[in-house]
Amino acid sequence: MATNVQSFFWSLAWPMFPITIVTIMGFSLKVVALLTIAAIGSALVTQYFIAKFIDNINRIPLIFLNKIMLSGIPLMYAFFDSFPLFIGIEIYSGFLGSIQNSILTSYTLDVVPESHRAEYISILNGFNGAIYFAGALTGGYLLSLFIDFFPLKLALIFSYIIVFSGRFISSFLFRGLKEVGGGRNRGALSILFKPRQPGSPSGAPINPR
Numbered sequence: 001m002a003t004n005v006q007s008f009f010w011s012l013a014w015p016m017f018p019i020t021i022v023t024i025m026g027f028s029l030k031v032v033a034l035l036t037i038a039a040i041g042s043a044l045v046t047q048y049f050i051a052k053f054i055d056n057i058n059r060i061p062l063i064f065l066n067k068i069m070l071s072g073i074p075l076m077y078a079f080f081d082s083f084p085l086f087i088g089i090e091i092y093s094g095f096l097g098s099i100q101n102s103i104l105t106s107y108t109l110d111v112v113p114e115s116h117r118a119e120y121i122s123i124l125n126g127f128n129g130a131i132y133f134a135g136a137l138t139g140g141y142l143l144s145l146f147i148d149f150f151p152l153k154l155a156l157i158f159s160y161i162i163v164f165s166g167r168f169i170s171s172f173l174f175r176g177l178k179e180v181g182g183g184r185n186r187g188a189l190s191i192l193f194k195p196r197q198p199g200s201p202s203g204a205p206i207n208p209r
Contacts, residue, residue, distance in 0.1 A: 002173035003104075003124075004131045006067065009166030011135030013074050016143055016159055020077050021086075024153060031083065035090045042094030043101075051102040059103050060177050066099045067171035071164055078160035110180045139163070 021027050027035070054062060076089045112120035142162065146155035 002170065002177070004127055005170045005173060006167055007128055007131045008135040008138075009163055009170060010070075011132045012139035012142065012166070013077070013160065013163045014132075014136045015140040016074075016156055016163075017077060019143075019152075020156060024156065025081075025083075025086065027083070027086075035086060038087050039090035039094040039097070042091040043098040046095050047098035047102060050099050051106075054099075054103050054106060058179050059107055060174070060179050062099065063103055063107065063177065064171060064174045066096055066103065067174055068168065070096050070100070071167035071171055074160040074163040074167070078157045078164075107177070107180075 021032060021035075070093075073089065073093055076085070076092075080086060080089060108121070108124070109117060139159070143155060143159045146158050149155075150158065
């Protein structure tokens with residue numbers, strides 16, 4: 001549910017991204033290629049090391065933090081106005097995308113029934129595809145509505161703010177996830193989500209001797 005809600009708000013921005021890059025920024029196909037290389041390169045460089053890191057921590061805080069950080073990308077598209085800044089967006093999104101790919105794949109494989117993994121993954125992907133379609137269609141109509149009342153640049157800013165708000169708020173749905181698989185609670189981020197227990201003011205768990 002959390003993934004689908006976020007996917008809807010994220011896919012709202014899909015019609016907006018190319019309009020920003022081509023119409024507002026006026027980037028050529030060569031520049032678009034460089035932006036793509038920056039994003040893919042960032043993901044490739046970091047994904048292996050991130051995957052090794054997340055095997056040793058509680059994944060839930062990192063999932064939550066990753067979602068919060070990803071929600072800022074629409075605001076960057078709304079207000080950034082130069083090629084170096086857009087390169088920064090792509091490096092940033094590639095890095096966060098590598099975290100998301102590693103951690104959500106790992107978590108999903110741990111929570112679905114082992115004997116039905118392929119079935120569950122296909123169902124999840126099917127739902128995601130429907131949500132992406134609905135979100136992109138809604139985003140296009142939303143932008144068209146704003147364009148009827150505002151200049152294109154301002155219409156995009158208002159649309160991106162809606163995308164950011166929805167994605168940021170829906171990030172908190174991921175705090176309700178529970179870690180599974182065991183052995184992943186040694187990281188510094190884990191302390192953010194340790195349950196408080198009576199007699200333990202700091203919130204640290206009390207381990208019986």
